Amino acid sequence: xxxxxxxxxHVSVSEGTPVLLRCNYSSSYSPSLFWYVQHPNKxxxxxxxxxxxxxxxxxxxxxxxxxxxxxxxxxxTKPSAHxxxxxxxxxxxxxxxxxxxxxxxxxxxxxxx
Amino acid sequence: DTEVxxxxxxxxxxxxxxKSLKCEQHMGHRAMYWYKQKAKKPPELMFVYSYEKLSINxxxxxxxxxxxxxxxxxxxxxxxxxxxxxxxxxCASSHQQGEAFFGQGTRLTVV
Numbered sequence: 001x002x003x004x005x006x007x008x009x010h011v012s013v014s015e016g017t018p019v020l021l022r023c024n025y026s027s028s029y030s031p032s033l034f035w036y037v038q039h040p041n042k043x044x045x046x047x048x049x050x051x052x053x054x055x056x057x058x059x060x061x062x063x064x065x066x067x068x069x070x071x072x073x074x075x076x077t078k079p080s081a082h083x084x085x086x087x088x089x090x091x092x093x094x095x096x097x098x099x100x101x102x103x104x105x106x107x108x109x110x111x112x113x
Numbered sequence: 114d115t116e117v118x119x120x121x122x123x124x125x126x127x128x129x130x131x132k133s134l135k136c137e138q139h140m141g142h143r144a145m146y147w148y149k150q151k152a153k154k155p156p157e158l159m160f161v162y163s164y165e166k167l168s169i170n171x172x173x174x175x176x177x178x179x180x181x182x183x184x185x186x187x188x189x190x191x192x193x194x195x196x197x198x199x200x201x202x203x204c205a206s207s208h209q210q211g212e213a214f215f216g217q218g219t220r221l222t223v224v
Contacts, residue, residue, distance in 0.1 A: 032210055032211075034212050034213075036215075042217075043203075044156070044203070046212050046214075049211075049212050051210050051211070088153075090155055092213075094207075094213070098163075098168065098169070099143075099144040099161050099168060099169070099207070099209070100158070100161065100169060101146060101158065101161075101205070101213050102158065103155035103156050103158075104155065105154075105155055106154075
């Protein structure tokens with residue numbers, strides 16, 4: 001069975017400092033992994049995806065993530081936080097063999113001016 | 114066209130009402146999904162349709178009834194809901210290996 005753990009329910013950073021949002025997954029098969037962002041009262045926007053190609057994945061707005069199979073991790077990073085990055089971030093796993101898309105519990109990112 | 118369109122955007126219904134949520138995509142995706150999202154919580158998977166057949170039902174109460182009339186449309190029929198069913202209902206679609214594309218959701222209030 002697949003599952004996703006996001007180790008921090010809330011992360012607070014100062015504007016201009018690095019962001020690290022942690023994600024670990026459990027999957028029986030080779031999964032596809034994604035990060036989505038949700039701003040308040042908005043829909044879900046895809047930040048980036050890993051689908052068994054390069055392990056370092058670059059996404060939109062300066063975000064990137066590295067897939068580490070040995071650690072079953074897919075942590076999200078950004079070198080310099082911007083105020084507009086304040087939002088809820090979800091790590092998502094998809095087992096392509098049967099189309100099941102499962103969300104992690106989410107990490108709320110606050111950016112302090 | 115990379116959009117998933119959901120209607121209505123907002124819905125208020127009584128506990129004895131019958132209503133339907135609609136979802137449409139024209140990306141040729143084989144899989145379509147319904148999720149329920151409560152405030153400050155992640156989306157919870159309800160149903161998955163694969164090639165127009167129901168492939169996953171996450172033990173959802175029968176007062177929620179999904180329907181996939183064709184490869185572009187997905188409905189969620191609602192009947193005799195409870196106030197605790199009030200939530201944001203999200204539809205999504207995807208190819209086999211690709212990401213899920215989400216609609217903006219229907220905000221449902223049961224009174």
